[in-house]
Amino acid sequence: MNLELFVLGTGGMMPLPGRFLTSVLLRREGDLFLFDSGEGTQVSLRKLNLKWKKISSIFISHTHADHVTGLPGILMLSSQVERDEPLYIFGPPKIKEYVEMNKKVLDMYINYEIIVKEITEPGVVYQGDGFAVNAFPLRHTKPCVGYSLIEEERSGIFYPEKAKQANVPMGPLWSELQKGNDVTLKDKTIVRAIEVMGPPRTGRKVSFVTDTQYFPEISDYVRDSDLLICEGMFKADLEESAKKKMHMTSSQAAKLTADAGGVKKMGLIHYSPRYTKYELESLLAEAKKIFPDTFLTRDGQQINIPHID
Numbered sequence: 001m002n003l004e005l006f007v008l009g010t011g012g013m014m015p016l017p018g019r020f021l022t023s024v025l026l027r028r029e030g031d032l033f034l035f036d037s038g039e040g041t042q043v044s045l046r047k048l049n050l051k052w053k054k055i056s057s058i059f060i061s062h063t064h065a066d067h068v069t070g071l072p073g074i075l076m077l078s079s080q081v082e083r084d085e086p087l088y089i090f091g092p093p094k095i096k097e098y099v100e101m102n103k104k105v106l107d108m109y110i111n112y113e114i115i116v117k118e119i120t121e122p123g124v125v126y127q128g129d130g131f132a133v134n135a136f137p138l139r140h141t142k143p144c145v146g147y148s149l150i151e152e153e154r155s156g157i158f159y160p161e162k163a164k165q166a167n168v169p170m171g172p173l174w175s176e177l178q179k180g181n182d183v184t185l186k187d188k189t190i191v192r193a194i195e196v197m198g199p200p201r202t203g204r205k206v207s208f209v210t211d212t213q214y215f216p217e218i219s220d221y222v223r224d225s226d227l228l229i230c231e232g233m234f235k236a237d238l239e240e241s242a243k244k245k246m247h248m249t250s251s252q253a254a255k256l257t258a259d260a261g262g263v264k265k266m267g268l269i270h271y272s273p274r275y276t277k278y279e280l281e282s283l284l285a286e287a288k289k290i291f292p293d294t295f296l297t298r299d300g301q302q303i304n305i306p307h308i309d
Helices: 041-047 071-080 095-105 160-165 172-178 218-222 236-245 250-260 280-288
Strands: 003-009 023-028 031-035 055-059 087-091 114-118 123-128 131-138 144-151 205-209 227-231 266-269 294-296 302-304
Touching: 003 041, 003 227, 023 041, 041 071, 055 071, 055 123, 055 131, 071 087, 071 095, 087 095, 087 123, 095 114, 131 218, 144 218, 160 172, 205 218, 218 250, 227 250, 236 250, 250 266, 250 280, 250 294, 266 280, 280 294
Parallel strands: 031 055, 055 087, 087 114, 205 227, 227 266, 266 294
Antiparallel strands: 003 023, 003 302, 023 031, 123 131, 131 144, 144 205
């Protein structure tokens, strides 16, 4: 099953030419999940030729303007097509008020159901087929949450030679064994799935963390992520300024990633507009000293997240 992440925007505070505001989209087979929706999100979706009408859920970190001003446009855009399924919107307190006020003030024409769920405590906020989305608290100037999409365990590898040795005929019984079900042969012999299957394999995990000051507990939530997209707004020389504004430096993002353990890759995002495209390399260099598997996310970037068996 394919799992891909599209970077719709990487900037913080204000959009720049070539750098829209922070937003990413996860595509898991036919399902699309949007994380934050800053100004310009529609433009990024169009440039990447993504099927925006298939967005089933939107996860908002907090209600600062650079993370939600693209949301009204998405809601109105979704009314231009036939839509049978509801659109879910998740976020901390105030997100429901924001959605309702925009619908009212802009006199939106909405021809589908919008279900807004406010997050007041950490845990599972969305359950899908074979996966769940968890929310966890961050520390910013207003209530803010991070998210992890976590897949369920997969069945172990099926070994056909072991099935043959157990006299299981090829066909429907093999299919049952691959599902983890024991089977009974014609001679009443029971062949257990564990005898022909390898151990269960872990699913994938993708985490999204932005707009928070550094605190060690973030590491607990993002542990074992195949991909972590994490704010690294400033260079280390502005750590004091980052602390006052309740943001992180790229070094702090790398530290929490390294401390988490099991994170395979970390992509920096939510850059301060003070840094040019070339100056961002300094943020990357500082982070890589602490967590070598760090990269800079770029607007329009597509990242495949493969299974690692």
